[in-house]
Amino acid sequence: MEMPLFSSALKQFDQALKLVKLHPNTQELLRHPKNVYMCSIPVRMDDGSLRVFKGYRVQFDDSRGPAKGGIRFHPNVNLDEVQSLAFWMMLKCAVVDIPYGGGKGGVEVNPKDLSRLELERLSRGYINSVADIIGPDRDIPAPDVYTNDTVMAWMADQYYIIKRQQLPGVITGKPIAMGGSQGRGDATGRGGFYVLEALREKLGLKGKTPTVAIQGFGNAGFHFARLAAEAGYKILAVSDSGGGIMKLDGLDPIAVNEIKEGGKSVASLLGGAVKYDAVSNEALLELDVDILVPAALEDQLTKANAAKVKAKVVLELANGPTSFDADQMLFDKGIVVIPDILANAGGVTVSYYEWVQNRIGEYWSERQVHEKLKEKISRSAIEVDDLRRSNNCRMRTAAYGLAVQRIGNAIEAKGTQDYFSQSRH
Secondary structure (H helix, E strand, O other), rough: OOHHHHHHHHHHHHOOOOOOOOOOOHHHOOOOOOOEEEEEEEEEOOOEEEEEEEEEEEEEEOOOOEEEEEEEEEOOOOOHHHHHHHHHHHHHOOOOOOOEEEEEEEEEOHHHOOOOHHHHHHHHHHHHHHHOOOOOEEEEEEEHHHHHHHHHHHHHHHHHHHHHHHHHHHHOOHHHHOOOOOOOOOOOHHHHHHHHHOOOOOOOOOOOOOOEEEEOOOOHHHHHHHHHHHOOOOHHHHHEEEEEEEEEOOOHHHHHHHHHHHHOHHHHHHOOOOOEEEEEEHHOOOOOOOOOEEEEOOOOOOOOOOOOOOOOEOOOOOOOOEOHHHHHHHHHOOOOOOHHHHOHHHHHHHHHHHHHHHOOOOOOOHHHHHHHOOOOHHHHHHHHHHHHHOOOOOOOHHHHHHHHHHHHHHHOOOOOHHHOOOOOO
């Protein structure tokens, strides 16, 4: 049985502490979230009945700036998951050096069971519950699993109603018409692609046609696949919750995405005009490819299947797809895992750019956003990889180390036990 997510995150944290110098007080502080908020959200359903949904918001640390993190609607949302995601968001913001702390929110619900009106009531109800603990200078939510720009529009609008003023910096991932940023829609997948390109030569992928399998063909998975295919990578297999497809001479991500936009699973392409082979989500993880991209949910690579992974590189577009034990097993096999806090940081980076634009009232072109994202995330990828090589450690440990050092510097700038134990200034 895999350990709880937060326990796994702390074990990774302990590994990173071997690379950095942090005061014991700082180490202890970073093991605990600053604020944990749980709420009950009553929603009047279309049939007149009342349902109450469990909601969460965790603010892990704000030493480097306001908390930042998405809101997910999913039937498996729980406190351990939200707390772990807030911890990873803290590290993610630090590893790409943007001035945020870590936050995360969620509601235990299957949004597919709700009408659009019910979903709107739930979204506004969530903001009613957390309005006092979020804000442009305190905690800035964004979309996550099963939430999108429309949900963010409802949430931002509800916050404006409560505060009786327009404060677009409270929510990122909003529609363009409500102050959203150009380039936000594909930012997570694009950021992952930029990370891979920045490290391509160092990973031994230069001068060949790398093969790719993607578990989780949602927004991030599709945009990564589209950019990778355009750059000459061969996409062999993709999957979603309904199953997967494989094409050994390479598939067209845009054609596959047209099916997704029609509300169907990629598996619905089986038996059509283009010949695909069926592949399960589990089998996809074990395909003989150069690059495996887990872009779905947590704990997909575990000690039960890590030994069967054949990819040379694992690029984590999902949050927490690799357990602690699996991470060590992959490292021992010589497989490089590009960790989530670096690989999927494109989303929060462009969210930061949206927040900046909202605050200054000046908006950038898509080209400007792409250029800023590429420069920042590529530099971070090289910093992490250099630290990995110099310490002969896992890339995750290096990424944690870089992030933890930056957070620790901010905490210790206000004084440590050693400073305060001195009798005079």
